[in-house]
Amino acid sequence: MPQHYDIIGDVHGHADELVRLLLELGYQRHGQGFRHADRMVLFVGDLIDRGPSISDVIRIARSMVDAGDARVVMGNHEFNAIAFHTAVPGTENQWYREHSEKNRKQHQATLDQLPTRELVDAVAWFRTLPVALELDGLRVVHAAWIEAGIGVISSSLDKFGQFTPAFLTEALRTGSGLHTAVEDVLKGPELTLPAGHKIVDKSGHVRNTVRMKWYEPPAGRTYRGYHFGSDDVPDLAIDPSTVEGLVGYPVDAPPVLVGHYWLTGTPVPLSVNVACTDYSVAKNGKLVAYRWDGETALSAQKFHWVGKG
Structure with missing residues (x-):
């Protein structure tokens, strides 16, 4: 029997909405996280930036992962945070993600809310996150399930280490196969x-x-x-x-759940076996979950959500 999973979209620091959604889905407080008797949460990434309660979101998600009640895949915001806070070896004040006004603005809520030690600890945790999950016939990735790209990232992590400076050097080298793979999988082609x-x-x-x-x-x-x-x-x-x-995602492939795309309106599957759970909670939208119970054809009836406020 497949596991029963609740795939939750981009939280972006909105802890109040996350707690409300978990409670409505039947999860109960367990330590610093939440637990369900026979379900597990799969977060699609982008836990950080933009929202008012980033520390609380990280604490809840990380506690649930540590307790075996959740898994988290890396979002582009977690990847960007790793690069923003990793110095280029042998340089002074040079980082793998430039500290430009644009990049700092995107990351500012996290910089403002997390004390230095907590931020360092969070970034170290982000380095441990997978970029994709395949569990019991279900796939979860932040932006796009590009098989070749996921393979390139996996082999590069084996070669260079888990989001090490060597990995980031290659991942951010425009034109490299790893750069294309990271862009496609974490940000979407x-x-x-x-x-x-x-x-x-x-x-x-x-x-x-x-x-x-x-x-x-x-x-x-x-x-x-x-x-x-x-x-x-x-x-x-x-x-x-x-x-x-580009030939699309095969209709006979395992269902895949993504986030990332700032959708609005009433959640529905994007295709028979693809669905997005990012419905713009950071822009007064909804925090959305898809409740997956082994089905190969995804259904609009399986979406659950809470609004702002």
Whole structure:
């Protein structure tokens, strides 16, 4: 019999909503975490940044992991935190993630809320997190289940060590296979817009790339129809050369749950075997869980959520 899992979306420091959701799902307080008699929580990553209670979220999630009541996969915010707080060896004041105004702003809530010792301890814990989980016929990853990319990350962790400076050097070297894998798996594959087209993303940054619906085949699609987000994206046919090798997520593959995409509205599966649990709690949306009980076809009825306040 498969385990019964509750897959919880990006929490981003919203501990009150996390506690409410866990209680509504039938979890009871257990030490500093929560426990269910016959279920386990799988967090999709992005526990930190943005929200008001980051320390509490880390404490709850980590306590549940330590007690065997939860697992956590790494989100791009945990990866970014590791890079932000890892100095490049042999340099002064140089970090694997630049301490720029943009990067600091994204991470500021965590910097403000966690004392130095607690922050160091949290980053050390982040280094232990897997980038993907496959349990009892269920897959969980932060942004995209790209089989080849997950394999590259796994082999690189074996080669360089668990998010060590050597790993980060290769992961952040633009053009390396590991850089592409980390970008795809933790941030989602991106589609380059046609020349002359740009959008302003949800953080106010001007971009010429957009997050794509990696789980669907791109053949015959338009840029607007094959991305998550803005209607500013042109409704033009995709240049096939920009999506070579992408064939979508097979419909007969194990179901996969992701976060990351700032969705809104009523949660529904993205496809028969792909669902997202990030419904923008950090932007006055919902904190969402999907209750998985072994099914191969995902169902809108299996989503549960709490709103802000």
